[in-house]
Amino acid sequence: MYYKGTYQECKAYDQKVTKAKNYKGVTKNWANPVEIKSSWYIFKHEDYEAEMELVEELPQVDIEEI
Amino acid sequence: MIRSSGAVLGGSGIIPVSGASFTGLLDDYPNAAAAYSVRRLSSTYSGALIRVREDVGDTEQDIGFDANGDLDVTALENFVTDNGNNPTANGFVTTWYDQSGNSKDFIQATTANQPQVVSSGSVELAGTKLSILGLGTSLMTVPSSTAYFKFLHDGTVSFNSNVIETSGDETQLEFIWLTNNSSSTNSGADLSQNASELRQFTRNGVSSAQRNENKWAATSNSYELVSLRFDADNATAADRVIANVNGGGDLASNTRTFAASTADSTADLHLFNYFVPSNNFGFQGKYQELIFWDSDQSSNRAGIETNQNTYYSIYA
Numbered sequence: 351m352y353y354k355g356t357y358q359e360c361k362a363y364d365q366k367v368t369k370a371k372n373y374k375g376v377t378k379n380w381a382n383p384v385e386i387k388s389s390w391y392i393f394k395h396e397d398y399e400a401e402m403e404l405v406e407e408l409p410q411v412d413i414e415e416i
Numbered sequence: 417m418i419r420s421s422g423a424v425l426g427g428s429g430i431i432p433v434s435g436a437s438f439t440g441l442l443d444d445y446p447n448a449a450a451a452y453s454v455r456r457l458s459s460t461y462s463g464a465l466i467r468v469r470e471d472v473g474d475t476e477q478d479i480g481f482d483a484n485g486d487l488d489v490t491a492l493e494n495f496v497t498d499n500g501n502n503p504t505a506n507g508f509v510t511t512w513y514d515q516s517g518n519s520k521d522f523i524q525a526t527t528a529n530q531p532q533v534v535s536s537g538s539v540e541l542a543g544t545k546l547s548i549l550g551l552g553t554s555l556m557t558v559p560s561s562t563a564y565f566k567f568l569h570d571g572t573v574s575f576n577s578n579v580i581e582t583s584g585d586e587t588q589l590e591f592i593w594l595t596n597n598s599s600s601t602n603s604g605a606d607l608s609q610n611a612s613e614l615r616q617f618t619r620n621g622v623s624s625a626q627r628n629e630n631k632w633a634a635t636s637n638s639y640e641l642v643s644l645r646f647d648a649d650n651a652t653a654a655d656r657v658i659a660n661v662n663g664g665g666d667l668a669s670n671t672r673t674f675a676a677s678t679a680d681s682t683a684d685l686h687l688f689n690y691f692v693p694s695n696n697f698g699f700q701g702k703y704q705e706l707i708f709w710d711s712d713q714s715s716n717r718a719g720i721e722t723n724q725n726t727y728y729s730i731y732a
Contacts, residue, residue, distance in 0.1 A: 373527070375476035376510035377469050381528035393528040393553060 351394040353402035357383050360392035363400045370398065384408065438485060441707070441723045442515065445716050449567065449574075450520040450558070453705040454546045455727060456485035457515045466548075467511035468533060470496040476510055487546050489539055496534040507534030509548055512556060512687075520564065522556035522687055529555045531688055531703075540702060542581040543639055543728055547702035550583075554698055555689035562680045565594055567710040568605035569618040571649035571676035575713035576706065577720055578644070579728055582609055583701035584636040590697050592706075593686040595619055603677040605646060609634050609699070616657050618648040620677040628656040629672040637701075641730045643717055648676035662731040663721045704728060 353363060360383035367380035381393040386409050394404065442448055442458040451457050454465060464478035465487050477495045482488045494500075496507035508530035512522040524530045531554040533540055533547075540549045558565070567574045580591065595604020603621040608614070614634040619627040628648050643660040650656045653673035658666050687706070689698045705724065713720065725731060 371474055371527075373469075373474050375469065376467060376523060376525055377474065377476065377527055377530075378525040380526065382526055395528075 352391040352405050352408060353394055353400050354389055354391050354405050355400075355402040357385070357390045359400070359402055360390045363392050363398070363402070366400070367395045367398045440485065441720065444723065445709075445713065445720050447709065447711065448516040449565075449708040449710040450514050450518055451516040451707045452512045452514060452522060452703075453707070454487045454548070455705070456481040457707070458517075460517070461515045463515070464513055465515075466509050466513065466533065468492060468496065468507045469510050469527070469530065470498070470502070470534075471506045471508065472498070472502045474527075478511075489546055492534065492539060492546075493537065497537050502537075504536045505534070506532060506536065509533050509556070512548065514558075520558045520561060520685075522558055522685075524554075524556045529553055529689075531556065542579075542702040542704055543730065545704055545728055547581065547704045549702050550688040550699040552698035552700045553689075556687040558685040561594075561685045562682065565605075565685050565708070566603075566678070566680060568594055568646055568708075569603050569620070569648055569676060569681070570678045571647070572710055573645070573647045573650075573712040574708065574710050575646075575717070576644050576708045577724065578607065578640075578642040579703070579705035579724055579730065580640055580642060581702040582614075582634060582636060582638045582640060583699060590690040591687065591699050591701075591703075593683070593690045594681050595683055602682050603679050604681045604683065607642070607644065609701075614642070614659070614661075616644050616646075616659055617672070618646055618657060618676065620648070620674050621679050622674070622677075625672070626674040627672055628653075628670060628674060628676075630657040630659055630668065630670050632659060632661070632667045632669065639730050641721055641724055641728070643721060645712070645714065647712075660717065660721070663718070663725065 383390045438459045440457040464480045469476045479492045514520040532549045539546045590608045592607040604619045613631045615631045617627040617629040645658040654668045658668045
């Protein structure tokens, strides 16, 4: 599951989860915003909610683009 | 936990190196450019094999090898489950250490993109050996590797060996990815799987389509040893990218042949995904071993494959 929002909203969600989890070691943060087709997405943590649109998967990218 | 100069100080699962009788694959076939495995590969390597995060308290620990050179599964399970106190805990790989001595470790600092090695208290397996599972969103990166892995596409004859369990997913899945998206100015190399094919390519940076490309039939959820030879400026077009699967003969059915590129790729080396960790392209299979040589290993291929098959029991 992913949240869809602005870059700032996605980044704020990462910072919220990261602060709550207080990672140590190599691990530094929860997830990074991903831009696909001019929209921003971030992977949802099962324990943390946000006021953003929830989507099942990221949009498909045409394989031929790769 | 402190890891320094190939030695790991403290922590469980890491043993002192006796150096007595151990002979690893890299002792017989040396000078790898980078080498990653769930077993010890060299008698001179004394560091950890992987670094793992457990998902209850999010602590991390290096995991080394046991007296046989196998990844220390007991230490791994004890760490992840807190000696059985958290029996359903999961473990994720933050670092897959390079055993070549070149310090090209795969790392992932973002939890949502770390591959999994322990699920509900039990280690992931491929065959009978521990494996690292791609979750679709997984992505591991060798940072600052842009110029280092140029040998994959610049015409250098190079060789890499992959012990994998292919995915059952039917989308395009990226195992190794050394290129930005479809930028026409980006050179790169790739190993991937879709519903029916495995594919390797080197791209020359002129356009997305300008690449040396080889495709062969893939089987879902198949345990395989895939050896790849990259020679992007070979005068014989069909020999520019060659694959050998499970010790078989050359698969050189190149579908596209273009020139090599000596320009740097603008992306670091990725494993389990392409340039961003998208679950549309993330490999949902398993890795156990990945070794790169920046030299031709054709004459050693049979020996390398025998070593790997003897250890992993991949094919009859």
